[in-house]
Amino acid sequence: MSTSVRRPHGPGMPWALARATASDLAGPLPAERTTPDAATGRILARPVIAETPVPAFDTAAMDGYAVAGPGPWKVTGRRLAGPGEPGAPLLDGTAIEVGTGAALPPGTRAVLPYEHCSRTDDQVTGDVTGTHIRHAGAELRAGDPLAGAGRPVTATLAAAAVQAGVEELHTHRPPVVALFVTGDEVITSGRPGPGQVRDSFTGLVGAVTGRAGGRLLGSTRLPDDPAALAAALTADGPDVLVVSGSSSAGAADHLHRVLASLGATWHVRGVACRPGHPQGLAELPGGRWVVSLPGNPYAGLVAALTLLEPLLRTMAGRRPEPVPAVAVTGAARLYAEGVRIVPVTGSEIVPGARAGSLHTAAAADLLAVLPAGWRSGDPAPVLTIP
Numbered sequence: 001m002s003t004s005v006r007r008p009h010g011p012g013m014p015w016a017l018a019r020a021t022a023s024d025l026a027g028p029l030p031a032e033r034t035t036p037d038a039a040t041g042r043i044l045a046r047p048v049i050a051e052t053p054v055p056a057f058d059t060a061a062m063d064g065y066a067v068a069g070p071g072p073w074k075v076t077g078r079r080l081a082g083p084g085e086p087g088a089p090l091l092d093g094t095a096i097e098v099g100t101g102a103a104l105p106p107g108t109r110a111v112l113p114y115e116h117c118s119r120t121d122d123q124v125t126g127d128v129t130g131t132h133i134r135h136a137g138a139e140l141r142a143g144d145p146l147a148g149a150g151r152p153v154t155a156t157l158a159a160a161a162v163q164a165g166v167e168e169l170h171t172h173r174p175p176v177v178a179l180f181v182t183g184d185e186v187i188t189s190g191r192p193g194p195g196q197v198r199d200s201f202t203g204l205v206g207a208v209t210g211r212a213g214g215r216l217l218g219s220t221r222l223p224d225d226p227a228a229l230a231a232a233l234t235a236d237g238p239d240v241l242v243v244s245g246s247s248s249a250g251a252a253d254h255l256h257r258v259l260a261s262l263g264a265t266w267h268v269r270g271v272a273c274r275p276g277h278p279q280g281l282a283e284l285p286g287g288r289w290v291v292s293l294p295g296n297p298y299a300g301l302v303a304a305l306t307l308l309e310p311l312l313r314t315m316a317g318r319r320p321e322p323v324p325a326v327a328v329t330g331a332a333r334l335y336a337e338g339v340r341i342v343p344v345t346g347s348e349i350v351p352g353a354r355a356g357s358l359h360t361a362a363a364a365d366l367l368a369v370l371p372a373g374w375r376s377g378d379p380a381p382v383l384t385i386p
């Protein structure tokens with residue numbers, strides 16, 4: 001393998017274009033059929049249509065007496081909520097004691113709530129002031145739409161689907177992500193010894209993947225060895241391969257050489273932002289995606305929000321997330337050739353952010369993307385910190 005590699009020239013792709021590129025590159029993954037519960041958190045690929053009426057049968061809305069015809073009524077039985085057919089029609093002048101949710105017999109005129117009637121032995125008297133009947137199909141009929149394609153399946157939508165007799169939803173398959181943490185100095189447990197650092201990426205990538213609608217398959221630490229990296233990038237399974245570290249020009253940074261040897265195509269190779277400029281997004285032959293996160297942890301967080309999150313959102317079937325702009329105040333060293341990305345709490349810049357450390361981002365809620373001409377008080381696009 002050659003040891004030289006063509007480095008990207010200039011400041012890199014403008015930040016907004018890089019994010020839009022990541023959003024637009026991949027289409028939504030194909031639909032899968034799952035139970036409504038298993039679909040929660042996914043995006044509908046097809047509309048949800050009620051398969052049974054809601055309610056499915058005429059049912060009591062109150063605890064009391066189901067009555068037929070004019071009163072007084074003779075109580076002939078009791079029916080509480082439970083399985084079973086509605087039974088024989090209720091004859092005029094008769095009543096049955098019912099619980100809320102009980103199937104009502106044909107002929108029921110109304111349900112008299114206990115508090116609106118009085119009972120003596122088997123006689124019930126009272127005024128019918130409302131019917132207190134939930135009629136079959138009054139809320140939804142079979143064939144009524146519940147939700148359209150593109151809508152996220154919330155727990156409430158899954159429950160509403162079940163209520164309408166729907167056993168299967170069609171949702172986009174979540175993108176499966178594998179993280180490869182490179183660096184001989186990186187350890188994944190315990191306190192680092194001399195020359196070592198503790199991995200900062202696994203939790204962050206897991207959080208960004210989850211909120212974008214993807215699934216982190218696992219995180220594997222790799223030594224600074226091109227053969228190990230090449231083997232990792234060609235293993236079957238994931239849709240998206242995330243590599244932390246190895247994004248730059250150092251002697252141990254093999255990613256660009258390995259991707260070249262695998263015939264990958266770069267779609268984003270360097271972004272005009274500080275920090276995070278060595279980030280990238282490439283496509284392997286066969287259609288899998290590689291997201292390169294710079295090893296400096298704050299730079300890696302910037303890259304995860306710039307490239308990884310929009311890529312995964314689209315693959316999961318989500319609509320592109322509009323990036324809101326808020327007025328940002330404070331002081332920042334701007335970057336003349338692109339944007340400076342700073343942590344912000346409320347609208348105030350948290351000072352002191354450096355590429356290698358996460359503590360200022362940890363004290364903030366948002367990352368603000370400050371253009372070269374920004375001045376305190378100007379609006380800037382913001383991203384939510386995971």
Ligand SMILES: Nc1nc2c(c(=O)[nH]1)N[C@H]1C(S)=C(S)[C@@H](COP(=O)(O)OP(=O)(O)OC[C@H]3O[C@@H](n4cnc5c(N)ncnc54)[C@H](O)[C@@H]3O)O[C@H]1N2
Nearest residue numbers: 183197198199200201245246247248249253294295296299
């Ligand atoms: N000659 C140049 N050197 C560097 C450039 C450049 O343009 N020319 N860019 C610098 C910038 S900016 C960044 S960011 C880094 C990116 O480096 P790599 O992605 O190749 O990452 P490493 O060199 O492996 O590590 C950088 C730094 O981050 C620490 N690290 C790595 N992985 C982890 C992890 N999982 N958890 C915590 N910390 C991690 C690593 O120990 C290093 O300190 O390159 C600059 N150099």
Ligand code: MOO
Nearest residue numbers: 275276277299355
């Ligand atoms: O720009 Mo590097 O990506 O911070 O330190």
